[in-house]
Amino acid sequence: xxxxxxxxxxxxxxxxxxxxxxxxxxxxxxxxxxxxxxxxxxxxxxxxxxxxxxxxxxxxxxxxxxxxxxxxxxxxxxxxxxxxxxxxxxxxxxxxxxxxxxxxxxxxxxxxxxxxxxxxxxxxxxxxxxxxxxxxxxxxxxxxxxxxxxxxxxxxxxxxxxxxxxxxxxxxxxxxxxxxxxxxxxxxxxxxxxxxxxxxxxxxxxxxxxxxxxxxxxxxxxxxxxxxxxxxxxxxxxxxxxxxxxxxxxxxxxxxxxxxxxxxxxxxxxxxxxxxxxxxxxxxxxxxxxxxxxxxxxxxxxxxxxxxxxxxxxxxxxxxxxxxxxxxxxxxxxxxxxxxxxxxxxxxx
Amino acid sequence: xxxxxxxxxxxxxxxxxxxxxxxxxxxxxxxxxxxxxxxxxxxxxxxxxxxxxxxxxxxxxxxxxxxxxxxxxxxxxxxxxxxxxxxxxxxxxxxxxxxxxxxxxxxxxxxxxxxxxxxxxxxxxxxxxxxxxxxxxxxxxxxxxxxxxxxxxxxxxxxxxxxxxxxxxxxxxxxxxxxxxxxxxxxxxxxxxxxxxxxxxxxxxxxxxxxxxxxxxxxxxxxxxxxxxxxxxxxxxxxxxxxxxxxxxxxxxxxxxxxxxxxxxxxxxxxxxxxxxxxxxxxxxxxxxxxxxxxxxxxxxxxxxxxxxxxxxxxxxxxxxxxxxxxxxxxxxxxxxxxxxxxxxxxxx
Numbered sequence: 001x002x003x004x005x006x007x008x009x010x011x012x013x014x015x016x017x018x019x020x021x022x023x024x025x026x027x028x029x030x031x032x033x034x035x036x037x038x039x040x041x042x043x044x045x046x047x048x049x050x051x052x053x054x055x056x057x058x059x060x061x062x063x064x065x066x067x068x069x070x071x072x073x074x075x076x077x078x079x080x081x082x083x084x085x086x087x088x089x090x091x092x093x094x095x096x097x098x099x100x101x102x103x104x105x106x107x108x109x110x111x112x113x114x115x116x117x118x119x120x121x122x123x124x125x126x127x128x129x130x131x132x133x134x135x136x137x138x139x140x141x142x143x144x145x146x147x148x149x150x151x152x153x154x155x156x157x158x159x160x161x162x163x164x165x166x167x168x169x170x171x172x173x174x175x176x177x178x179x180x181x182x183x184x185x186x187x188x189x190x191x192x193x194x195x196x197x198x199x200x201x202x203x204x205x206x207x208x209x210x211x212x213x214x215x216x217x218x219x220x221x222x223x224x225x226x227x228x229x230x231x232x233x234x235x236x237x238x239x240x241x242x243x244x245x246x247x248x249x250x251x252x253x254x255x256x257x258x259x260x261x262x263x264x265x266x267x268x269x270x271x272x273x274x275x276x277x278x279x280x281x282x283x284x285x286x287x288x289x290x291x292x293x294x295x296x297x298x299x300x301x302x303x304x305x306x307x308x309x310x311x312x313x314x315x316x317x318x319x320x321x322x323x324x325x326x327x328x329x330x331x332x333x334x335x336x337x338x339x340x341x342x343x344x345x346x347x348x349x
Numbered sequence: 350x351x352x353x354x355x356x357x358x359x360x361x362x363x364x365x366x367x368x369x370x371x372x373x374x375x376x377x378x379x380x381x382x383x384x385x386x387x388x389x390x391x392x393x394x395x396x397x398x399x400x401x402x403x404x405x406x407x408x409x410x411x412x413x414x415x416x417x418x419x420x421x422x423x424x425x426x427x428x429x430x431x432x433x434x435x436x437x438x439x440x441x442x443x444x445x446x447x448x449x450x451x452x453x454x455x456x457x458x459x460x461x462x463x464x465x466x467x468x469x470x471x472x473x474x475x476x477x478x479x480x481x482x483x484x485x486x487x488x489x490x491x492x493x494x495x496x497x498x499x500x501x502x503x504x505x506x507x508x509x510x511x512x513x514x515x516x517x518x519x520x521x522x523x524x525x526x527x528x529x530x531x532x533x534x535x536x537x538x539x540x541x542x543x544x545x546x547x548x549x550x551x552x553x554x555x556x557x558x559x560x561x562x563x564x565x566x567x568x569x570x571x572x573x574x575x576x577x578x579x580x581x582x583x584x585x586x587x588x589x590x591x592x593x594x595x596x597x598x599x600x601x602x603x604x605x606x607x608x609x610x611x612x613x614x615x616x617x618x619x620x621x622x623x624x625x626x627x628x629x630x631x632x633x634x635x636x637x638x639x640x641x642x643x644x645x646x647x648x649x650x651x652x653x654x655x656x657x658x659x660x661x662x663x664x665x666x667x668x669x670x671x672x673x674x675x676x677x678x679x680x681x682x683x684x685x686x687x688x689x690x691x692x693x694x695x696x697x698x
Binding site for chain 2: 093094097098099101102167238239240255263264265267270273274279280281282283285286287288289290291292293294295296298
């Protein structure tokens with residue numbers, strides 16, 4: 001089959017690889033209907049993290065189950081499924097606690113580990129899915145082609161934006177500022193509105209993303225950053241800062257912006273993968289009682305809750321996809337994301 | 350009148366000072382019935398923070414109102430009052446948000462600032478209380494002498510322990526570990542039990558404090574620290590860590606202990622004043638979804654909620670006082686706390 005392989009920084013190729021095969025009894029083979037390129041895929045692409053040898057890549061996909069192992073009870077051939085960006089059993093203590101990203105049996109796509117051999121990256125034609133009953137969420141059919149984009153966001157960005165909002169404790173009537181206007185930041189706006197926030201401030205300088213932010217529920221746009229950004233957020237929030245701030249970038253600067261834009265007693269919900277590990281200034285947090293909560297988003301547990309609103313059209317996160325390319329053009333997908341010509345790219349095998 | 354003055358590290362004197370006088374119209378003069386020495390008072394005592402010139406000290410007290418300014422409406426002469434460890438108006442946006450430590454008009458005892466001139470430290474015979482209606486909580490009389498200790502804890506340590514628990518989100522059925530066995534840590538145990546925690550692990554090596562911890566509701570004692578401490582907490586909590594961990598010390602080591610003792614998806618509630626400003630390792634927090642929330646405790650807002658349980662004896666935080674001395678012996682009070690001969694010392698003018 002064809003799959004995307006990263007060979008080195010800026011060297012993305014679609015190549016023939018071995019077809020996946022069932023190996024554990026609890027796994028499934030899924031034919032990929034759509035996959036995407038994630039902001040975190042750009043780290044090896046840009047050389048921020050090193051690529052020591054060519055390896056498969058991608059971790060967000062939806063597809064149709066082709067085959068299941070004898071121990072798979074819930075998922076069956078023909079099911080349309082959403083795969084989160086990681087593998088989990090959905091039964092261990094951490095999964096039960098809502099933190100399936102810390103599943104005691106789980107793991108990551110594109111890795112060769114205790115999950116019964118290699119688990120394919122998602123940017124390919126087929127994927128072997130370990131722990132299929134725990135990992136995959138079944139979408140009752142029929143599934144229209146126009147639903148693909150929205151469903152695909154549940155594999156990562158919509159669930160991740162939702163996790164930022166949940167972690168920050170967004171509730172009805174809150175003022176919320178969102179730092180980051182990528183796909184996750186835009187989905188965080190959807191999530192904040194869905195949870196009842198009434199003032200939603202999108203921090204963005206990008207005209208098209210500003211427009212989508214407004215469409216998703218942002219009530220205000222702040223283009224300023226740093227001190228000026230803090231001042232602008234305060235001007236919109238009784239001069240104290242936002243009740244909740246959703247940090248969807250992961251740099252030292254974005255976290256600093258988030259912490260300082262939060263009111264005393266407020267909370268930062270963060271999902272931006274800490275790039276280089278910015279440390280948090282606890283002294284400043286202490287004096288103002290600003291909390292920080294979040295992390296790698298346990299999106300598997302959010303799929304069932306968000307699915308009805310996605311299918312009904314009540315929320316339309318699929319609009320973050322502004323470019324759809326065939327799998328064969330994966331290299332162009334990466335380039336478009338890297339150069340910010342696209343917010344989020346969908347790949348169709 | 351007599352009041353405690355710190356002249357330099359380990360130089361505490363009780364001296365004649367000028368009587369306080371009303372100055373703003375919104376202030377009150379309170380005769381101190383009991384005050385205490387706080388762990389944070391030990392910082393200048395130990396020379397951790399510098400004492401550039403002699404100054405008044407102390408910030409926790411209860412007393413009887415002697416006189417009020419013409420703009421004071423709620424508090425009146427003869428009232429028994431609890432003063433939090435700071436001054437606040439209880440009406441500004443931050444106070445309304447439950448963060449009275451960030452009061453836009455507030456300030457600190459022992460400082461000479463915008464609060465209408467010098468606000469006395471609390472370890473003296475009388476105190477001028479700025480913003481009296483906002484700052485003071487009235488305890489309906491009569492107040493028995495055996496109630497003093499419990500009421501005095503509402504000026505700081507009981508409210509601070511409660512803030513750790515509230516910030517961590519302790520709720521019914523939770524497992525909770527408490528790092529720190531000082532007065533605040535012990536009160537945090539009371540708070541965790543009061544909020545419904547069913548497993549309460551006190552991290553303590555001090556036999557008398559262990560006994561009080563158990564009396565307050567601790568179900569387990571862990572003496573180990575570091576890796577062994579983490580392992581011991583995990584052994585008591587499904588091998589994942591505690592749902593909520595209350596950090597009541599403020600050092601890098603104690604925060605590290607707290608973060609690592611928390612289960613994935615759990616929360617650290619912290620109230621230990623960050624000593625030297627340990628920074629938080631966001632990478633480790635991110636991977637395990639461990640949040641950090643808390644800060645300088647807005648105890649004024651907790652007094653009314655905790656008061657009935659203190660007066661009924663349902664909770665007995667007054668037991669943290671294991672030494673009571675006359676005001677004249679303030680120097681010995683500091684030495685006893687410094688040398689850990691006492692957990693918490695009460696001073697009676």
